Amino acid sequence: MATIADDLRPLHHPKSWVGKYVWSQDHKIIAIQYAVTAIGVGIFALVLSFIMRLQLALPGQFQFIQPDNYLQFVTMHGMIMVVYLLTALLLGGFGNYLIPLMIGARDMVFPFVNMLSYWFYLLSVIVLFAGLFVPGGPTGGGWTLYPPQTILEGTPGASWGILMMMASLAIFVVAFTMGGLNYVTTVLQARTKGMTLMRMPCSVWGIFVASIMGLLAFPALFVAAIMTVFDSIAGTSFFVPTIVSMGKTLGHAGGSPILFQHLFWFFGHPEVYIVALPAFGIVSDLISVHARKNLFGYRMMVWAIIIIGALSFFVWAHHMYVSGMNPYFGFFFATSTLIIAIPTAIKVYNWLLTLWRGNIHFHVPMLFAIAFLFTFIHGGLSGLFLGNVSVDVPLSDTFFVIGHFHMVMGVSPVLVIFGAIYHWYPKITGRMWDERLARLHFWITFIGAYAIFLPMHYIGMLGVPRRYYALGETVFIPQSVHYANMGITIAAGIVFAAQALFFYNMIVSLFRGAKADPNPWGAASLEWQTAETPPGHGNWGATLPTVYRWAYDYSVPGAARDFIPQNEAPGGTAEPHPS
Amino acid sequence: MSLFAALTDKPWLSPGLGAEARARPDERPGPWDKGIGLGLFLFVVTMLFVLLTAAYLMRMGAHGGAEAGSGSHGASHWHAVGEPPLLWINTAMLVASSIVFHAALTATRAGPSLASRALLLVGGLLGIAFLAGQIALWRILDDCTHALALGDAACAVRAAAPASAAPVWAANPATAFFYLISGLHGLHILGGLAAWALTGKRVLAGGAGIVRAVQLCARYWDYMLLVWLVMMGLFVST
Structure with a gap:
């Protein structure tokens, strides 16, 4: 029998503390590095959002929020949340931690490249933050970074800020490519004996397909970033048309701003699903485990993930209905947008049918998973409005859009991330968190999210534009909008403060939490069957597990327990792996 | 098992190990093959260069069609790069490099020898020569004294817009695209040279897996050649 003892080459065995925890090639450490960094920058972006809320509730009351700053906060908040938090945390964090453990591998296929991926990611974060200190500050062009506005005088950060942002994004793309290659290759190559593709948990499917999508979509951002830098520094005219500014003709001529938008959204829309698909996968697993029921329509769930991934490359221009592109494109992209609702709806129905008559345990991860269903359905439905050209045109660039995308790709994945952290924390740390604090954190966050984003739909329908520093005396904006803005800001303050409960719980539990059971939820998937908790270097001790079944054997009639681990042979019991 | 069969499997019906899994060792000895990763x-x-091609074509077609006979595309300020002789020489160098890499692979398969090492060395050197040629080509395209050789295209836009502070190559989007695309391609060649250096080190050290390393090196080189041929086709045909 071949064992790891026979050949140690695939695993890098660190000898020192620095080798083990800093320059680590262990997927679990890299996952934690990714997660901590991503959450760190996420907190920064959260603070920015609260500053924006302060300005919207009390316009002009704060000296440190000037119009330029406000636009810079808007831009940094958006970009950090979408790219540096959600993408990095879901793929770099959860992808790294879960893929090898869930498919029964010892590590990623290319651990060194995996390590490089994290350090390039950190570099991209450093460059991004360095942008705060360059002359003119960071770019204030909005997270979509549309030229010519972003590189023209008058926009905050038009000289240095935009360059730092583009450089940071280009480095991020390199980091992601290194990580993404690893995730995909590991799933294709390193599944343990018996782990067929259709025995993989949905979490792995979500991360796997999202990684492939990232490999396809991020080059578009890379190209757009480099071309913008060329336009900005070298004076090329890829995107910038002839412009007369203050009576002076600028040096550019003939560029196409819409070209940038096509490139950006060719990345930007799949990016929504790069964030959503891992969340879909994880929520499927949370619901199944905590409802003690097999996932309804597993095959359909997997196919839906693949179909959504593929279709998401054909809907990008629904972000561009008002861009001036050929109006006939609108018809095509509205149609494809509505078609993508079909596999998405299949997923939602299957989640609901998994819950149906399940033995539901309202553990905190389950609460977050159910909350996700609410916010995702909500955000999905408002997406149907915006997917239609004629409805989108008046709603474009209003707070309705802000409400929609925060619900569907802000709150929803964040709720899944919280659920996932609560779910896997006992395996990652070997400790349990405090139940009461976690429940309190859940209820404030969930209700608070509605209190923040639901009113935005209404003020959006009144025509309140996004990205405006102040509304001033505007005829069509009634007093109620100002009250709503005040209410939203109060809710945002409460939700913002409530996150302290989460961080306090996670950090204190790390030292004082009760020792966790190796499989506290009675989950069937492989990561809960490791000999050690937290899993040791190499994950599986001397021998890799063999997989005999899918990941959803819950409440099987006649079985001794209400779950059957994936590594339990038919008619037998799962043997713990010798460590 | 075909992909279709794999994806239509009903995993809840069949616990146990399939014939394919039973035949597998418990753990495959490493290191992992890099073929799938490559x-x-x-x-x-491919995605990167497909997107660049799309951007090239969209930018070329922006603001109306071509003005007949002039090779200029109306308000898009587009002037085709033309076919400087160095473009063909560089391409020939990359083709030669790819052929030599294949010869090196054949020789390595026959067993480690001086010839296989020499061929590997020459393949990489030709890659370096290609890069040097590309840099020379960039200098030519940025220099209006060579305008005659380039059919006066490179400098036409620059001359028409004396107010522009942009360098010659940047003023004409066709040339700018040439710089962008050939620059990114050059960076990939540079990355390939790093892999080539590592492969060379492995070949000199000897041991298992040399043939596969040279094979993957040659595969990468072939692909970069293919990318370049397509990109060059784009430049000379538009």
């Missing part, structure tokens, strides 16, 4: 990377590279 394939995926080339997939990313």
Whole structure:
């Protein structure tokens, strides 16, 4: 029998503390590095959002929020949340931690490249933050970074800020490519004996397909970033048309701003699903485990993930209905947008049918998973409005859009991330968190999210534009909008403060939490069957597990327990792996 | 098992081990083969250059059609790069490099020898020569004294817009695209040279897996050649 003892080459065995925890090639450490960094920058972006809320509730009351700053906060908040938090945390964090453990591998296929991926990611974060200190500050062009506005005088950060942002994004793309290659290759190559593709948990499917999508979509951002830098520094005219500014003709001529938008959204829309698909996968697993029921329509769930991934490359221009592109494109992209609702709806129905008559345990991860269903359905439905050209045109660039995308790709994945952290924390740390604090954190966050984003739909329908520093005396904006803005800001303050409960719980539990059971939820998937908790270097001790079944054997009639681990042979019991 | 069969499997019906899994060892000895990883990377590279091609064509077609006979595309300020002789020489160098890499692979398969090492060395050197040629080509395209050789295209826009502070190559979007695309391609060649250096080190050290390393090196080189031929086709045909 071949064992790891026979050949140690695939695993890098660190000898020192620095080798083990800093320059680590262990997927679990890299996952934690990714997660901590991503959450760190996420907190920064959260603070920015609260500053924006302060300005919207009390316009002009704060000296440190000037119009330029406000636009810079808007831009940094958006970009950090979408790219540096959600993408990095879901793929770099959860992808790294879960893929090898869930498919029964010892590590990623290319651990060194995996390590490089994290350090390039950190570099991209450093460059991004360095942008705060360059002359003119960071770019204030909005997270979509549309030229010519972003590189023209008058926009905050038009000289240095935009360059730092583009450089940071280009480095991020390199980091992601290194990580993404690893995730995909590991799933294709390193599944343990018996782990067929259709025995993989949905979490792995979500991360796997999202990684492939990232490999396809991020080059578009890379190209757009480099071309913008060329336009900005070298004076090329890829995107910038002839412009007369203050009576002076600028040096550019003939560029196409819409070209940038096509490139950006060719990345930007799949990016929504790069964030959503891992969340879909994880929520499927949370619901199944905590409802003690097999996932309804597993095959359909997997196919839906693949179909959504593929279709998401054909809907990008629904972000561009008002861009001036050929109006006939609108018809095509509205149609494809509505078609993508079909596999998405299949997923939602299957989640609901998994819950149906399940033995539901309202553990905190389950609460977050159910909350996700609410916010995702909500955000999905408002997406149907915006997917239609004629409805989108008046709603474009209003707070309705802000409400929609925060619900569907802000709150929803964040709720899944919280659920996932609560779910896997006992395996990652070997400790349990405090139940009461976690429940309190859940209820404030969930209700608070509605209190923040639901009113935005209404003020959006009144025509309140996004990205405006102040509304001033505007005829069509009634007093109620100002009250709503005040209410939203109060809710945002409460939700913002409530996150302290989460961080306090996670950090204190790390030292004082009760020792966790190796499989506290009675989950069937492989990561809960490791000999050690937290899993040791190499994950599986001397021998890799063999997989005999899918990941959803819950409440099987006649079985001794209400779950059957994936590594339990038919008619037998799962043997713990010798460590 | 075909992909279709794999994806239509009903995993809840059949606990146990399939014949394929039973035949597998409990753990495959490492290190992992890099073929799939390289394939995926080339997939990313393809995406990058497909997007650049799309951007090239969209930018070229922006603001109306071509003005007959002039090679200029109306308000898009587009002037085709033309076919400087160095373009063909560089391409020939990359083709030669790819052929030599294949010869090196054949020789390595026959067993480690001086010839196989020499061929590997020459293949990489030709890659370096290609890069040097490309840099020379960039200098030519940025220099209006060579305008005659280039059919006066490179400097036409620059001359028409004396107010522009942009360098010659940047004023004409066709040339700017040439710089962008050939620059990114050059960076990939540079990355390939790093892999080539590592492969060379492995070949000199000897041991298992040399043939596969040279094979993957040659595969990457072939692909970069293919990308370049397509890109060059784009430049000379538009």
